Amino acid sequence: MFKVNENYLKLPGSYLFSTIGKKVRAYKEANPDKDVISLGIGDVTLPLAPSVIKALHGAVDEMGDAATFKGYAPDLGYEFLRSAIKNYDYKKLGVDIDIDEIFVSDGAKSDSGNIGDIFSKDNVIAVCDPVYPVYVDTNVMAGRTGEYNPETERFAGVIYMPCLEENNFAPQLPTETPDIIYLCFPNNPTGSTITKDELQKWVDYANEKKAVIIYDAAYEAYITESNVPHSIYECDGAKTCAIELRSFSKNAGFTGTRLGFTVIPKELKCGDVSVNSLWARRHGTKFNGAPYIIQRAGEAVYSEEGQKQTKEMVAYYMNNAKTISEGLKAAGFSVSGGVNAPYIWLKTTDGMTSWEFFDYLLENANIVGTPGSGFGPSGEGYFRLTAFGTYENTLKAIDRIKGL
Amino acid sequence: MFKVNENYLKLPGSYLFSTIGKKVRAYKEANPDKDVISLGIGDVTLPLAPSVIKALHGAVDEMGDAATFKGYAPDLGYEFLRSAIKNYDYKKLGVDIDIDEIFVSDGAKSDSGNIGDIFSKDNVIAVCDPVYPVYVDTNVMAGRTGEYNPETERFAGVIYMPCLEENNFAPQLPTETPDIIYLCFPNNPTGSTITKDELQKWVDYANEKKAVIIYDAAYEAYITESNVPHSIYECDGAKTCAIELRSFSKNAGFTGTRLGFTVIPKELKCGDVSVNSLWARRHGTKFNGAPYIIQRAGEAVYSEEGQKQTKEMVAYYMNNAKTISEGLKAAGFSVSGGVNAPYIWLKTTDGMTSWEFFDYLLENANIVGTPGSGFGPSGEGYFRLTAFGTYENTLKAIDRIKGL
Incomplete structure (x- = not known):
């Protein structure tokens, strides 16, 4: 009788990003008129370089x-x-x-x-x-x-x-x-x-x-x-x-x-x-x-062309990172990252847990990010935003957060 | 102190196809004027279909x-x-x-x-x-x-x-x-x-x-x-x-x-x-x-186009398979496969081992195939030829084998 690798059964239920996806889908279904901006998963948005x-x-x-x-x-x-x-x-x-x-x-x-x-x-x-x-x-x-x-x-x-x-x-x-x-x-x-x-x-x-x-x-x-x-x-x-x-x-x-x-x-x-x-x-x-x-x-x-073009892509995303980082700081958040990486790591406010902050941001600013606790217990109370969106959406997102 | 996966050390030395590659390179270096035809590795040669x-x-x-x-x-x-x-x-x-x-x-x-x-x-x-x-x-x-x-x-x-x-x-x-x-x-x-x-x-x-x-x-x-x-x-x-x-x-x-x-x-x-x-x-x-x-x-x-074109590719290779199979039979070899698969499995002659036959075919007909024993001990005394070459090379190879 064949036996499976039982180590797989030690893994807790669902993968972080599928839980997020499910929550976002449910929110969008209940609120079809809302313009939800994702600064969640670390996926790029710019097309491949011409070269x-x-x-x-x-x-x-x-x-x-x-x-x-x-x-x-x-x-x-x-x-x-x-x-x-x-x-x-x-x-x-x-x-x-x-x-x-x-x-x-x-x-x-x-x-x-x-x-x-x-x-x-x-x-x-x-x-x-x-x-x-x-x-x-x-x-x-x-x-x-x-x-x-x-x-x-x-x-x-x-x-x-x-x-x-x-x-x-x-x-x-x-x-x-x-x-x-x-x-x-x-x-x-x-x-x-x-x-x-x-x-x-x-x-x-x-x-x-x-x-x-x-x-x-x-x-x-x-x-x-x-x-x-x-x-x-x-x-x-x-x-x-x-x-x-x-x-x-x-x-x-x-x-x-x-x-x-x-x-x-x-x-x-x-x-x-x-x-x-x-x-x-x-x-x-x-x-x-x-x-x-x-x-x-x-x-x-x-x-040579490829280097020039891909460096421009990275610069575009890093400009987003700067926009997020400076915007959040101006809004009173405690922020790190975003200087040598496309990720901004912010401290949640009002003692919210990472998932509470996720819901708060989704419901009040229609922004999707990633709860820090999804990456491990020391991430609790933190939240990740990524710089991989478009510049327009990034600006819009930060304006919404400032308006909270 | 880190430890490697010692199971890897149970694997005997070299991979079948790298041993073949080494032998073929050595033969070609020693005989740069010879036209060596490979019916060895199971790699295709026709370009991707237009669709x-x-x-x-x-x-x-x-x-x-x-x-x-x-x-x-x-x-x-x-x-x-x-x-x-x-x-x-x-x-x-x-x-x-x-x-x-x-x-x-x-x-x-x-x-x-x-x-x-x-x-x-x-x-x-x-x-x-x-x-x-x-x-x-x-x-x-x-x-x-x-x-x-x-x-x-x-x-x-x-x-x-x-x-x-x-x-x-x-x-x-x-x-x-x-x-x-x-x-x-x-x-x-x-x-x-x-x-x-x-x-x-x-x-x-x-x-x-x-x-x-x-x-x-x-x-x-x-x-x-x-x-x-x-x-x-x-x-x-x-x-x-x-x-x-x-x-x-x-x-x-x-x-x-x-x-x-x-x-x-x-x-x-x-x-x-x-x-x-x-x-x-x-x-x-x-x-x-x-x-x-x-x-x-x-x-x-x-x-629809893709099906037509890829079926033509398969038919091309299967025509090679038929050419090899019939040619070998005409030359007196005991042959199987080649009817529902692009591989022909032949019995070596004169009691040669698979590797002896490999050398014999390389040296006397300048053809590369795969020794059956490389796939396991029950493959000893057998030899694999593939139908993935060009039709021209396949014909040439069979003519050479017939002339041995």
Whole structure:
């Protein structure tokens, strides 16, 4: 008789964003005349850059001609894309990453979930609180946690690192020793980040404890301050302790186009075992490459035109972030984030819980955001707004909040 | 200190197709004047159908315009594609599959590996021998097997079902009871298949034993005989015991375009637990949808034009299959497959092992095929040729074999 993976049953009911969706649909049905603006889910709204569109059309034409048609892609990704990544994302930072340390994938969400496959079940993970839910949920699925405690809203056996106002929403080195540490900077959901000096402390800590850091740098394109690192490999010693995840979703608007990559340096080892070769084996066995046409679109992001156009997209969203941040401050809110990230993290008012504030904002300003508590118990009393809307809607939303 | 997943270390060295690649490269370097023809790896060569190319261009244009731009796709796939699948792939067979039983993915290889995530480690799997290596390797990685025995070329704890000449290369019901049964019909690598009556026996067996069948129907478009089922759901009772994997790779040439889907009926349960809902949770947590433009390309496959054009592609390859099969028979080889599948399975001559025959064919006819033993010990003494080359190369290859 077949048996299911019972770890899945530890996951509490519904996914954050489906609960939000349900509430919003119910509100809209009851109030069909209301103009509801969503600054909730972290999905982009601007179209793909013209240089990316051009590359896509070109690659589609190649797929329609026997002479240029492409079948299965190389396991790790096409060399043209991995070379562009190596040169643009790393060499420019003074970081030397070899192309066979770069694994092209269908996005950072898949990679951040799948990366757990190559690690033993018997690792203790440490995550920030609040946190992007995928890190925790995929570890629950893999059996790397105990049961969920509805009172503490935490899983047993996981080290949670609170990110609170008093520490600038940055985690402190944990007192218990973890084996795998998930860090995401610039951070989703708080929009906070850390300096290169602060990140160096994490790298030194991981090397000392022989822990591995899974570093999610999906939002690095939004960094505006010079002392904030774009890659963990800017820190000394990171190659022996860190895996870096990158995405084209937010820097180039690929949320519905799907492309990302993971870097695993060859120096990262567990005893004699190369983590890079384990991931290569997983990639070759359980994945069959990102589509050729999408990889060509990714290459176009690194062209001169592509860089100019995607930087303009990021600047557009960051102008929204500024509008939200300044508007909220002017309205008396306590606000962080929005400087090196497209997320604004605000404190609810009048002692409202995150979900109370969600309902309040939906009903009184017709604005959808994300309750901070949905990202973990330390998010309680906070609320996330995203800068991915149109400028017009962003302005309108802030005017409504000011008028509350 | 972090620990890796030691199950990965049970996997023997190199992947079949990389060993072949290495041998072929060495031969070409030593013999740069030789015209080497590959009938080895199962990769297509014809360009995408014009209707698919048109749909891709149209979708790319949509992604370049803010009014029609698409961000994150729905978790299970766009409804336009799932409806087309429901109506074309199932309703036409008289099978009623609901659209929320259909999960769109980036391909059957990913799905066939990832599907194991939702099952307990404590299931005994049964696989055909010879077998598509991904089924076994992903179960090894998940810890669902014991160690590899180089002498038997088998992993401990796995039920191998030999597919030999005497049983028409179809597996027999196993004597030990499995929990999860992998079946692939039409079969890769043998090109064999089974009738609907025979498949019904497997469905009845699985229901009786409360086992689940993972049914890989990636090659169903190649079926030419009327008593061969296109879907396992043509059998009575399959909805309570079977998961079906489908691919666009071979029927529409999407090997480098990446699209597939998995069907999990809601009736498939383990006690009270719906397997469909577990896969929905995995899909929503560890995957972020196939690209919008690729899903539109998939939809175009189901259009009237798309059907006509992709059926012509399949017919082209099946004409190659016939050419190979008849040519080999005329040359005195013992041959099977090639009637409902793009694979021809031939017996080596003069008592050669599969690898000896590989070298013999490469050196004397400059043809690359795949050694049967690479798919499992019962493949020893057999050899796979694929029909995915050009007609011209296929003819040339057969002439060379006849001249040996």
